[in-house]
Amino acid sequence: MISLGLLGAGRIGQTHATALLGREDARLAAVHDPDTKAAESVARRTGARVTGVEEILADATVDAVLICTPTDLHAAQAEQAAAAGKAIFCEKPIDLDLARARLCAERVRPAGVPFMLGFQRRFDPHFADLRARLRAGAIGDAELVQITSRDPVPPPLAYIQRSGGLFKDMMIHDLDMARFLLGQELQVVSATGAALTDPTIGAAGDIDTAVVTLRAAGGALVVISNSRRALYGYDQRVEVHGARGLLAVENVPTTAVLAAGAEGMTRQPHQPFFMQRYAEAYRAEIDAFLALIRGDDVAVPGLDDGLAALELAESCQSRARDLRAKTGQ
Amino acid sequence: MISLGLLGAGRIGQTHATALLGREDARLAAVHDPDTKAAESVARRTGARVTGVEEILADATVDAVLICTPTDLHAAQAEQAAAAGKAIFCEKPIDLDLARARLCAERVRPAGVPFMLGFQRRFDPHFADLRARLRAGAIGDAELVQITSRDPVPPPLAYIQRSGGLFKDMMIHDLDMARFLLGQELQVVSATGAALTDPTIGAAGDIDTAVVTLRAAGGALVVISNSRRALYGYDQRVEVHGARGLLAVENVPTTAVLAAGAEGMTRQPHQPFFMQRYAEAYRAEIDAFLALIRGDDVAVPGLDDGLAALELAESCQSRARDLRAKTGQ
Amino acid sequence: MISLGLLGAGRIGQTHATALLGREDARLAAVHDPDTKAAESVARRTGARVTGVEEILADATVDAVLICTPTDLHAAQAEQAAAAGKAIFCEKPIDLDLARARLCAERVRPAGVPFMLGFQRRFDPHFADLRARLRAGAIGDAELVQITSRDPVPPPLAYIQRSGGLFKDMMIHDLDMARFLLGQELQVVSATGAALTDPTIGAAGDIDTAVVTLRAAGGALVVISNSRRALYGYDQRVEVHGARGLLAVENVPTTAVLAAGAEGMTRQPHQPFFMQRYAEAYRAEIDAFLALIRGDDVAVPGLDDGLAALELAESCQSRARDLRAKTGQ
């Protein structure tokens, strides 16, 4: 029986706590959140006790921690947990600052504790299925990868301002997806963006629409396009074109209802946002984390993956800035 | 070079005339229609001469006739054309009256001329592809056939009154399709209908909605459902469920445009009606007729198919009437 | 906090127990199953105690029971639970024998306890969405309903022999769906079946393929087709054609992966079977049962629905037998 402590009882922390319910191999033992009500609600639903971060880390019966706190706490808490010998599940990113993230990795690695970063899309059954087929050779070598990722609505400006910008906050998932699917390192060929959905986003120095081209070590071209706004739901598509065919993940509709009338055949909007679209992925990543702790042979995104995605995002950001400086675009 | 005469220059006659344009193996030599303007328009577009039915049948240089006149002329004209030794393409049905249709068949057969009935759906590339796969064993034995056929709007009441009723006018195509796909004779298990779209149809003694169940000689069950009205276009679907899978023909949209918004993902309505949906079928059936005349090994619907479909339609009609008499349904 | 007892810790009992995890408004207090291991496994996962049926019914702290035992125990246990004043969730059917089911209803009704029958499809979000649109007038009056329901593989012969036959075991869900969607009573117009997938099913006196036509009180025609075998997954489709359009529930694929190659564009098979296809429905029906116990205004399938569906299934069965007797079909 693996015993876990939860740091942060917000939306994602609650999701992970739910994934631990009813298991015979693991249980949530403790939860901390400065918002006591949030922590107590998780406690009531799971039987965990409400306590402090230090208590959780000092508790020898706690095997692992789930770091679901605000981003600027991730690195320090991961370091403390590593020092305490706990297995670590850390929501992405390690840190918005690449140097700080690298430092965290340097400090955590020597502890030798199991570490997993919350790139949940890797555990989405749709993307995982695509990757398994690709790896099994279903379409030969990948040649052209297209990732389309669009949020339903732009986040509040306050969020944008703390987010690290579109490339680090949003496209980082797609950059990780490209690395995950291809199993190859990538180089940025070009990056460009624009503030088209909301002028206040541009005024805040960020963009809401972006296109990035990359080249994989094996030669494949990768295009990622992002938008912060899509009226038809959370648009999450990937396609990999290869020598012997194509593999794609299409969008997942809210329901399988078709409504037909004079205007045509209308299927339902995509899942509203990531909590719904990746509900199964969140459950599966907790399964993977428990397997990692048990020492099973399971592939999970780690510190290197977190750093690599962050480096790509930073490279995109500086390319887009250079372009803007040079051409005004 | 095969030389053809066209009897009837209405919509369907014009379609066949167009299919003969630019061919090196056939040409439309003559056209007749009591509506001289219609005949002259075909003549201008094709180079055919406008003339009378008797002249066409008496013209030794005319190899074949296309009978595209009103239904009540079909049988007599087919008999005359057979007597004149012409190859015959006759729009369906032979006649609305089964006894008259049988008489026509008895009179035409001895002439030994090539005869083809215009069950154009057999030449639709979609249905023909399904049938070829079925015959090639793609899904093993057929077990359950579902044919869904819905017109976009009910015809005018005047048409309904002369139509012979839904079973003979509309479902006859689906009954022929079931025979065509399965290559087996069918028995009617049950037939029922209702006047739901327009009370004047019911008042005229006809129905606009119907469901028929049949059983094929090989054991497969067949369900056909019809409606005279579908706001989303001309609904033409077939599916054959078999021991090793399913083959279906889905609807053909007017365009491949997808429009997405808050209400969902909207694809275009189906083709508006049979002239558009079966445009390719009309061309292909003329190809088949010319091949038949040349003596090629080509399967076309003939007199027996016309009689068999009409017998089934009549059986449906009497079953539905019996049910109504017995139960008021 | 609602306290529940579970009778029967098999597959479906476990599913309901899981749906109760982590709730702040309800908990599984007790579980019984003659298979002690199954009961203990549920107990470990939920904190419920393992005990006997009598103890559960006698326990004043238990508010409700979930009857998930074999079919032939349903009626008696429902009667005992009603006598004990418990709210009752009972898996369908009440009983395979219509007279016994009616007797059960007569005995349970006077107790006035909340009663819900496990027609889980009513809680499927797809069908519920279709129904809500239909009721809101999206397509006007329903005219033609087509329900297609195919299991992936025939059940073992031993199951078939105890099942009550295809109409009571399988089509009963579709008959309930038609009543649920239309909100009208139905009359059987015709029913026919065949044993096509496996001769041993026919030898056992059952069928594996069936087509039923019904007529709703409001005039709509309903067609239901069933097969016990579909290689491409659990085929669960409904479409309602109305005066102003069509509403359908399409199949739900196992994943959103598209694989394209020389043979075409291949999407994934449907969900494998009912436990996967209706996973959300099983959760939602427990929500509804809890709401029913709380006295919320919630519509659930009750005793009358169970009887009505069973009566229709029995009517189908006798129609199909009569037809076979008369025509050998």
Next chain:
Amino acid sequence: MISLGLLGAGRIGQTHATALLGREDARLAAVHDPDTKAAESVARRTGARVTGVEEILADATVDAVLICTPTDLHAAQAEQAAAAGKAIFCEKPIDLDLARARLCAERVRPAGVPFMLGFQRRFDPHFADLRARLRAGAIGDAELVQITSRDPVPPPLAYIQRSGGLFKDMMIHDLDMARFLLGQELQVVSATGAALTDPTIGAAGDIDTAVVTLRAAGGALVVISNSRRALYGYDQRVEVHGARGLLAVENVPTTAVLAAGAEGMTRQPHQPFFMQRYAEAYRAEIDAFLALIRGDDVAVPGLDDGLAALELAESCQSRARDLRAKTGQ
């Protein structure tokens, strides 16, 4: 009655000749091709006379010419036809050399004859429908355009060597499509390519896979991706994401057949190549050319469109070369 002369009786010339059959407002009067058999075949099918280019241009009864000759003859023949006062339909491109194309435009313009360039995709009913909706404001301002264009198989090496390279031969259609849809000028942000499908293409100095990013005058980002090989047919997709939704053109399947089995639900490959996919577009562009000659208010691609697309293609080519020179990519 408009009288036309056809220069070049190859595949595309034959297609245009067929589009003129049976019209009451136009006829093919003359045809020239150095391959006499090809010219004679067209003549037999259409009634046109076989003659020489000079004769056609000198014939005062010929109103217009269709230039369907090899690319290196386009510019000179267009100039001659303009000098002869003929209306001109010219297959794209004007010339592979931008300077030569500009010179041609300078020489043709003063003649004031109707001129239309064969960017047939503008007349595809699917793309035209998308554009009409976009222009009507269906999704507000365009923000992100994705054009995916993949040929089924790479052309022969001999063709590649004379083609002007992927950007001028293949992507030029997509560059024109972006201009057509947005009605705005574009600037190339980045262009990159690779030879992945066939090493001989790379050895010949060309590429077979490419990704280009552009920015429209109004701010929208445009991504175009090309591949010379797709096993699943001719992949032709466009999507325009805007402030209030998305408009897309999806691929057109060869037939509407669905084949389902254990491996999933397989729909048919896309249309095999441009002659099939754009069959309707070829007919519609001839309609548009005739309307242009008649002086109707019809928008057709002209000399400026030809030059603009060629300039963009040349800009892509030089960007991709610079990138390769700088980074070896």
